[in-house]
Amino acid sequence: MIIDELVQKIKLTGNPSVVGLDTSPEYLPNYEKICDDKTAVAESMIEFNARIIDKIKGIVPAVKVQIAYYEACGVLGMAVFAKTLRFAKNSGMIVIADAKRNDIGATARQYASAFSSGDFDSDFVTVNGYLGTDGIKPFLGDENKGIFALVKTSNPSGGELQDLRLENGLAVYEQMARLVRGWGRESVGKCGYSNVGAVVGATYPEQARQLRQLMPNTFFLVPGYGAQGGGAEGAVAGFDRAGGGGIVNSSRGIICAYKQDKYKGMSYADAAYAAAVDMREDLAAAIAHK
Amino acid sequence: MIIDELVQKIKLTGNPSVVGLDTSPEYLPNYEKICDDKTAVAESMIEFNARIIDKIKGIVPAVKVQIAYYEACGVLGMAVFAKTLRFAKNSGMIVIADAKRNDIGATARQYASAFSSGDFDSDFVTVNGYLGTDGIKPFLGDENKGIFALVKTSNPSGGELQDLRLENGLAVYEQMARLVRGWGRESVGKCGYSNVGAVVGATYPEQARQLRQLMPNTFFLVPGYGAQGGGAEGAVAGFDRAGGGGIVNSSRGIICAYKQDKYKGMSYADAAYAAAVDMREDLAAAIAHK
Numbered sequence: 001m002i003i004d005e006l007v008q009k010i011k012l013t014g015n016p017s018v019v020g021l022d023t024s025p026e027y028l029p030n031y032e033k034i035c036d037d038k039t040a041v042a043e044s045m046i047e048f049n050a051r052i053i054d055k056i057k058g059i060v061p062a063v064k065v066q067i068a069y070y071e072a073c074g075v076l077g078m079a080v081f082a083k084t085l086r087f088a089k090n091s092g093m094i095v096i097a098d099a100k101r102n103d104i105g106a107t108a109r110q111y112a113s114a115f116s117s118g119d120f121d122s123d124f125v126t127v128n129g130y131l132g133t134d135g136i137k138p139f140l141g142d143e144n145k146g147i148f149a150l151v152k153t154s155n156p157s158g159g160e161l162q163d164l165r166l167e168n169g170l171a172v173y174e175q176m177a178r179l180v181r182g183w184g185r186e187s188v189g190k191c192g193y194s195n196v197g198a199v200v201g202a203t204y205p206e207q208a209r210q211l212r213q214l215m216p217n218t219f220f221l222v223p224g225y226g227a228q229g230g231g232a233e234g235a236v237a238g239f240d241r242a243g244g245g246g247i248v249n250s251s252r253g254i255i256c257a258y259k260q261d262k263y264k265g266m267s268y269a270d271a272a273y274a275a276a277v278d279m280r281e282d283l284a285a286a287i288a289h290k
Numbered sequence: 291m292i293i294d295e296l297v298q299k300i301k302l303t304g305n306p307s308v309v310g311l312d313t314s315p316e317y318l319p320n321y322e323k324i325c326d327d328k329t330a331v332a333e334s335m336i337e338f339n340a341r342i343i344d345k346i347k348g349i350v351p352a353v354k355v356q357i358a359y360y361e362a363c364g365v366l367g368m369a370v371f372a373k374t375l376r377f378a379k380n381s382g383m384i385v386i387a388d389a390k391r392n393d394i395g396a397t398a399r400q401y402a403s404a405f406s407s408g409d410f411d412s413d414f415v416t417v418n419g420y421l422g423t424d425g426i427k428p429f430l431g432d433e434n435k436g437i438f439a440l441v442k443t444s445n446p447s448g449g450e451l452q453d454l455r456l457e458n459g460l461a462v463y464e465q466m467a468r469l470v471r472g473w474g475r476e477s478v479g480k481c482g483y484s485n486v487g488a489v490v491g492a493t494y495p496e497q498a499r500q501l502r503q504l505m506p507n508t509f510f511l512v513p514g515y516g517a518q519g520g521g522a523e524g525a526v527a528g529f530d531r532a533g534g535g536g537i538v539n540s541s542r543g544i545i546c547a548y549k550q551d552k553y554k555g556m557s558y559a560d561a562a563y564a565a566a567v568d569m570r571e572d573l574a575a576a577i578a579h580k
Contacts, residue, residue, distance in 0.1 A: 022396075022397070024400070066393075066397060066400075068391075068393060068397045068398075068400035068401045068404065069397075069400050071400070071401065071404040071410065072400040072401070072403045072404040072408075073408075074372065074404075074408045074409030074410060075365065075368050075369045075372050075409050078365050078368040079365045082364065082365050100391075100392050100393055100418075101358075101390075102390050102392070102418055102440075103356075103358060103390055104443065104444065104445035104513075104518070105445060106312075107312070107356060107358045107359075108358075110314070110356075110358035110359050110361070110362040111358045111361065111362070113362045114358065114361040114362040114364075118362075118363075118364045119364030119365050120361065120364060128390075128392055128418050128420055129451065130418055130420050130440060130443075130451060130452070131440075131443050131445055131447070131448050132445070132447030132448055132449065132450035132451060132452075133447040133450060134445050134446055134447040135445060135447070150392075150420060150421075153394065153420075153421050154394065155394035155395060155421055155422070155424050155425065156424055157421065157422030157423040157424040157425070158421050158422055159422065160422035160423060160469060161419065161420060161422060161462070161465060161466060161469065162420070162422075164456050164457070164458070164462075164465060165456065165457040166454050166455065166456055166457065166462075167454070167455040167456065167457060168454070172451070172454075172456075172462060175451060175454060176451060179450060179451065223394075228394075
C-alpha cells in the first residue's frame with residue numbers, strides 16, 4: 001500500500017510535511033536574464049527543482065508538484081513536470097501530482113492512466129469528487145497508487161459551496177467526506193489509513209478536527225500553511241491523537257525561502273533546506289502541544 | 291465577446307453542435323500496426339484530428355478537445371494536444387479545451403494563463419467551481435476568452451453530490467448554477483449570453499429545463515449525447531425558445547463513426563462528416579419539435 005510507504009517515510013524523517021514544487025519561472029533567481037528564452041527557462045526550472053530535491057530529500061518525505069505552474073509554460077513546461085516527477089521519485093521521495101482531476105468514467109480512466117505510468121507517473125494524484133463515484137473509481141484498485149480528494153479547501157471562497165448545509169444536516173464538505181471515506185474503504189493499509197486521502201485546508205482547523213472524527217481512516221493532505229496564512233496549530237488540527245494522519249504542504253514558504261530576510265545570503269537550495277527544518281520544528285511543536 | 295463569435299458560428303453553420311476530439315490512440319485505424327512506436331502514434335493522432343477538422347470545419351462550429359486523452363500519452367501527447375488546438379483555430383473553428391480545471395486563486399491564475407496564450411491557447415476552457423469564486427476569477431476579464439463551469443454533469447453518479455438538497459431548498463447543482471450565473475454577469479454579449487457558460491448534461495433533460503429558467507443568460511455546453519446515451523430531445527431540453535442557448539457535444543459518435551455499420555466503407559474523416567451531418571439533422575428535428 002502506497003499510504004504505508006508515505007507513513008513510513010514520515011516516521012523516518014520525523015517530518016509530516018511535503019514541499020510544494022509550485023515552480024513559477026519568476027521564482028528562478030536568474031529569471032530576468034533568461035526570460036526571453038523558453039528553453040533556458042525550462043532548463044532552469046528543472047535545475048531549480050532538482051537542487052532543492054537533492055537538498056531536502058533526507059529530511060522531507062514527499063514533494064507535491066503543482067501541474068498548473070508547468071502547464072502555464074506549455075509543452076516544454078510539461079516536460080519539466082515529467083522530469084521533476086522522475087527526479088523526485090529517483091531521489092526516494094513520495095511524489096504527489098497536484099492536478100485536481102475530475103471527469104466522467106471513460107475520461108477519468110485516461111487521467112488515471114496518465115498519472116499511474118509513463119511520463120507523469122506519480123504515487124498520488126489529487127482529484128475533485130464533484131462528479132461522484134464513477135469519476136473516482138478508475139483511480140482506485142492499484143495498491144501502489146493513491147489519491148487525495150478535495151474535501152475542505154484552504155482558499156477564502158472555498159466555503160461558498162462547501163460550507164452550505166444540506167437537508168440531511170451535513171455541510172457539503174462533510175457529505176464529500178462521507179463519499180471519500182467510502183471510496184477508501186477497500187484500501188486501508190497496515191498504518192490504519194487508506195490510499196484514498198482527503199485535502200483539508202490548514203486555514204479551517206475547526207472543520208479539520210471535525211473531519212478527523214468523520215473520517216478516522218482517511219489521511220489528510222493539508223494545504224494552506226505558511227504563505228496562505230495557516231499556522232502550524234491549524235495545520236495539525238486534523239491530525240490523530242498519536243500525532244499522525246496528515247501531511248502539511250508548504251510551497252512558496254520553502255522554495256522561495258531564499259527571498260526571505262530570515263534566510264538572506266543563502267542559496268535557494270540552502271534556504272529551502274533551512275526553511276524545511278524550521279517547518280519541521282514548527283509542526284513538531286504544534287503536535288506536542290495538541 | 292467570444293460567446294458572440296460562438297453564437298455567430300452556430301448560426302452560420304445552422305448547427306449547435308461541437309465535435310469532441312477525445313482521440314484515444316486506440317481509435318486510430320492503424321493503431322495495432324504502430325502501437326509500439328510512441329512518435330508514430332503521436333503523429334497519427336495529429337493527422338487523425340487534422341483530417342477530421344478539415345472535413346467538418348464548414349458544417350461544425352466548434353471542437354472540444356479533451357485533454358485527458360492527450361495527457362495519457364505523456365509529453366508527446368501534450369504536444370499533439372497543442373497542435374490540435376492550433377490546427378482547429380487556424381481552420382476557423384471555436385476551440386474548447388476540456389480540462390475541468392480547479393484550484394485556489396494563485397494556481398488558477400496559472401491555469402488561466404496556460405489556456406489563454408501559448409501552446410494551449412483556447413477560446414474556452416471547462417472549469418469546476420467546487421472551490422468557489424476566487425478559483426474562477428482568474429479566468430474572467432478577457433472578453434476574448436470564456437469558460438464552461440460544471441453544473442449538472444452527464445454521468446450516472448453525478449447526482450451523488452450534485453442532486454442533494456440544501457437547507458435553502460436548492461439542489462447543490464442549482465446552487466452551483468447561481469454561482470455560475472453570478473460569475474457571468476459582467477460578460478454578457480450582444481447575443482444575450484455570457485462568456486461564462488455551464489456544463490449541463492444531455493442525460494438529465496428535466497434539470498436542464500429548470501436550469502434554463504434559473505440561468506437565462508448562461509450558454510450551455512451539453513455533453514452526454516450519443517455514446518453516453520442521451521438523445522437529441524434531452525440534449526436540447528435546456529435550449530431557449532428561439533432554439534439557441536446551447537451547444538451539444540458528441541465525441542466517439544463522430545470520431546469513431548467509421549466503426550459503425552451505418553458508415554461502413556467510409557474513411558474515418560468521411561464517416562465523421564456524415565455523422566456530423568446526421569447529428570445536425572437530429573438536433574434540428576428535436577429543436578423544431580420543442
